[in-house]
Amino acid sequence: MKLSMWMIANQISELDIKLEIREEAPAVLNSARLAYATNCVHIYQEQDYVVCDGEGDRIFIYDMEITRVFELVQSIFDAHEDWISKIKEAVDRQDYQAAMDQAYRMFKNPMVLFDANNKVLGRTSIYGEHALDSEWAYLSRYGYSSVNAVNMIKFHSGNSEFYSYDKVNYTLPQNQMIDLSGTTLCLYFNNMICGRINLIAKERRLNQGDMQLLERLIEVLQPAMGQSLQKDPVSSTSNVFLNVMLEKLYDPVKLEMQLKYMGWKANDTYYITLIHFMEQDAKENQGRQMNSLMRMLIQNLTDASIYVWQDDLVLLSTRDLSKEYDACMLLRNLVVHNPVCVGFSLPDQEGISEISRFYRQAKYALERGMKAEKPKAFQYFETYAMEYLLTARVPARDKVMAVMPAVYRLWKEKQNGDEMFHTLLCFLDHERSITQTSAELFLHRNTTVYRMKKIQESMGVDLDDAKVRNYCHISMHFLDALEKTEEIV
Numbered sequence: 001m002k003l004s005m006w007m008i009a010n011q012i013s014e015l016d017i018k019l020e021i022r023e024e025a026p027a028v029l030n031s032a033r034l035a036y037a038t039n040c041v042h043i044y045q046e047q048d049y050v051v052c053d054g055e056g057d058r059i060f061i062y063d064m065e066i067t068r069v070f071e072l073v074q075s076i077f078d079a080h081e082d083w084i085s086k087i088k089e090a091v092d093r094q095d096y097q098a099a100m101d102q103a104y105r106m107f108k109n110p111m112v113l114f115d116a117n118n119k120v121l122g123r124t125s126i127y128g129e130h131a132l133d134s135e136w137a138y139l140s141r142y143g144y145s146s147v148n149a150v151n152m153i154k155f156h157s158g159n160s161e162f163y164s165y166d167k168v169n170y171t172l173p174q175n176q177m178i179d180l181s182g183t184t185l186c187l188y189f190n191n192m193i194c195g196r197i198n199l200i201a202k203e204r205r206l207n208q209g210d211m212q213l214l215e216r217l218i219e220v221l222q223p224a225m226g227q228s229l230q231k232d233p234v235s236s237t238s239n240v241f242l243n244v245m246l247e248k249l250y251d252p253v254k255l256e257m258q259l260k261y262m263g264w265k266a267n268d269t270y271y272i273t274l275i276h277f278m279e280q281d282a283k284e285n286q287g288r289q290m291n292s293l294m295r296m297l298i299q300n301l302t303d304a305s306i307y308v309w310q311d312d313l314v315l316l317s318t319r320d321l322s323k324e325y326d327a328c329m330l331l332r333n334l335v336v337h338n339p340v341c342v343g344f345s346l347p348d349q350e351g352i353s354e355i356s357r358f359y360r361q362a363k364y365a366l367e368r369g370m371k372a373e374k375p376k377a378f379q380y381f382e383t384y385a386m387e388y389l390l391t392a393r394v395p396a397r398d399k400v401m402a403v404m405p406a407v408y409r410l411w412k413e414k415q416n417g418d419e420m421f422h423t424l425l426c427f428l429d430h431e432r433s434i435t436q437t438s439a440e441l442f443l444h445r446n447t448t449v450y451r452m453k454k455i456q457e458s459m460g461v462d463l464d465d466a467k468v469r470n471y472c473h474i475s476m477h478f479l480d481a482l483e484k485t486e487e488i489v
Contacts, residue, residue: 001077001080001081001216002027002029002030002039003029003059003077003080003085004026004027004029004054004208004209004212005019005021005025005029005052005054005057005058005059005209006021006025006043006207006208006209006210007027007076007077007080007087007209007212007213008029008052008059008073008209009021009059009145010077010106010108010204010207010209010210010213011076011106012059012061012072012076013204015061015062015064016061016062016063016258017059017060017061017062018059018060018062018292019058019059019060020057020058020059020060020449021057021058021059022056022057023208024208025054025055025057027212027487028055029054029077029303030077031074031077032052032070032074034066034070037279039055041053041054041073042054042056042069043066043069044066045066048062049061049062050064050065050069052069052073055072057127057226063230063390064065066110068252071172075393079105079106080106082091083102083105083106083218084216085246086102087102087103087220088220090102091220091221091224092224094224095122096113096122097121097122097125098121098122099113099122099221100112100113100122100123100124100125101122101124101126103124103126103217104124104126104464106213106488107199107210107213107214108203108204108208109124109199109200109201109203109204109210110123110124110126110127110131110132110136110199110200110201110202111123111124111197111198111199111200112124112136112139112197112198112200113196113197113221114145114193114195114196115194115195115198115225116193116194116195116239117144117239117240117254117257117258118140118144118145118150118196118257118258118261119143119144119254119257120143120144120145120325123139123140127202128140129237132179132200132202133145133177133178133180133435134177134178134179135149135177135178138177141203144257146177147171147257147260147261147272148177148209149177150261151177151261151263152172152177152178153168153170153172153184155180155206156170156171156172162184162186163186163193163206163298163306166185167183167185167211167214168183168184168185169181169182169183169206170182170183170184176256180200180201180202181200181201181206182198182200182201183198183199183200183206183211183213183214184196184197184290185197185198185218187218187221187222187225188222188226188228189223189225189226189227190226190308191290191291191308192226192292192307192308192309192469193239193307193482194222194225194226194471195225195480197214197218197221199214206418207277214364233236239258239305239307240254240255240258241255241305241316241355242307242309242314243257243306243315243350244352244353244355244356245272245314245355245356246309246356246359247356250319255352255357257459262303262305263303264318264352265353266352267352268316268318268351268352269347269348269349269356270316270317270318270346270347270348270351270352270354270358271316271317271318271319271320271321271322271344271345271358272314272315272316272345272346272348272355272358272359272362273314273315273322273331273342273343273344273345273362274312274313274314274315274336274342274343274359274362274363274366275293275313275323275340275341275342276311276341276342276343276366277289277290277312277314277339277340278338278339278341278370278375283416289338289437290308290311293313293334293338293340294306294308294313296334297315297330297334300329300330301315301317301327302318303318303319304316304319304321304326305317306319308346312363314359316355318376320344320347321344322344322378323379323394329341331378332377333376335378340376340377340379341366341369341370341375341376341378341379342378342379343363343364343365343366343369343379343380343381344362344365344378344379344381345358345359345361345362345365346358346361346381346382346385346401346405348401348403349405349408349409350401354401357397357398357401357402358401359380359464360394360398361388361401361402362381364381364384364388364392365379365380365381365383365384367381368383368384368387369383369384375441381402382471385402385403385404385471385475385476386470386471388402389403389475389478390474391476395469396482399478400479400482400486403476403478403479404461404471404475405473406458406459406460406461406472407421407459407472407475407476407479408461408479409458409459410424410455410458410459410477411476411479419451420451420454420455420458421464421476422441423437423441423448423452423455424452424455424472424476425476425477425480426440426441427452428463428469428472428473428476434448434449434452437452448462
C-alpha cells in the first residue's frame with residue numbers, strides 16, 4: 001500500500017517531530033530506505049535529528065536513533081498493508097462494525113458508516129454513547145442519524161455538496177448538537193448512493209493524510225456495498241424510496257425516517273420525472289454523462305430525491321417540475337445541451353406508497369413519445385392517458401391512478417356522499433345540456449347551473465377544450481364502471 005508523508009506523520013504525531021510537508025503531498029511511497037530510492041522514504045542522520053525524506057517532503061524526528069526511526073517507519077508501511085487486508089476481510093463478510101473498528105487503528109479518530117437511509121452500519125466502538133456530542137449519543141442509541149443533524153450538514157454544505165462524489169468538510173456553529181468538526185463523504189456505486197461515511201476530528205485535526213487514507217477505505221467499501229445492493233435491491237444499503245418505487249419490500253421505519261430527512265409527509269402529493277438518454281453511448285461515457293447531470297440536478301433541485309435506475313435519472317419530488325418556472329427552465333436547458341428526453345407523471349395524490357404507479361406513467365410517456373416520427377424532448381403522461389385507460393394491459397389500480405386528477409378528486413369526494421361526480425357525468429353524457437341534465441337529475445335549472453359552476457371552479461379544467469373534456473369523460477366512465485363491477489382497488 002502506497003503512503004504519503006502525511007499518512008506517516010499521522011502515525012507518529014505523539015513523537016517530538018517537525019513537519020515540512022506540502023499540503024498536496026501524494027501517496028506514492030512504497031517503503032523506507034537508508035539510501036535514496038525513487039518513491040521511498042529516505043532516512044538519514046543530520047546533526048541531532050533524523051530526517052525522513054519522501055520525494056522532497058520531510059519529517060524531522062528528534063531524540064531517536066536512526067536505526068529505530070527506520071524500523072518505525074517501515075513498520076508503518078507494514079501496518080497499513082495488514083490494516084487494509086483486515087478491512088477487506090471485514091467488508092467481504094459484510095461486518096461493517098468490524099471494519100469501523102479496524103479503521104480506528106490508522107485514523108485514531110471516531111468514524112461512522114451509514115447506509116443509503118442514514119442507518120448506522122458501524123461506528124468506532126471505543127467511543128461510548130456520551131464520548132462525543134449529542135448527535136453521537138443519538139446515533140449510538142437509536143441506530144440512525146438524527147434528522148436535525150443531517151439537515152444541519154446539508155445546510156452547511158449547500159445541500160448539493162452533501163450528495164457530491166467529493167468529501168465535504170463541515171464545522172458547525174457552537175451550541176449545536178454537533179460539537180466537533182469533520183468530513184462526510186457520500187458512497188456511490190454505478191451512480192447509485194449506497195451509503196455515507198463520517199470522519200470526526202476529536203483527537204486531532206484532520207489533514208491530507210486522513211483524506212488519502214479515507215479514499216483507500218472508500219475504495220474497499222463502495223464496491224462491496226454497491227454489489228450487495230445489485231444482488232439484493234432491498235438490502236440495508238439501498239434507498240427506501242427506490243424500493244417503494246420498484247415495489248420491493250421495504251422497512252416502514254426506514255421510510256418514515258427518509259421522509260423526515262426530506263421534510264415530506266407520507267400523504268403528500270408526489271411527482272415522478274424521468275430523464276432518459278436517447279443516444280446509446282458506450283457504458284463508460286454514458287455513466288460519466290449521468291454523473292455530471294446528476295450533480296447538476298442535485299445542486300439545483302435541492303428538494304428532490306434523485307436516483308439512477310436502468311439507465312434513467314429518476315426524480316422524486318413534491319413539486320410539479322413540469323410547471324414550476326425555475327425547474328422547467330432548468331430541464332429545458334438540460335434537453336437543449338444533452339441528448340436526453342424527459343417524461344412526467346400525473347400527480348400522485350395517494351401518497352408515497354403509490355409512487356410505483358406514477359413511475360410507470362413517466363416510463364410509458366417516454367416509450368410512447370419516442371415512437372413518434374419527430375419525438376419531443378418533453379413527454380407528458382397526460383398526453384397518452386386516454387389510450388392508457390382504454391388499451392394498456394395494466395392492473396386496474398394503475399388505471400385508477402391514470403384518470404384525470406381533477407376527476408379522481410371528485411370521485412374520492414363521491415365516496416363521502418358528494419353528488420358532484422354524478423352531476424358532472426350526467427352533464428357530459430348529455431353533451432353539456434343544462435336542460436337535459438336537470439331533467440334526468442330532477443333538479444331545478446338554476447341548481448344545475450350552480451352545481452356546474454362550482455364543479456368547474458373546483459376542478460380547474462377547461463371543459464370547452466375537446467381533448468380535456470374527452471379525457472374527463474372517459475375517466476369518469478372508467479371509475480363508474482369499476483364501481484359497478486365491484487373492482488374498486
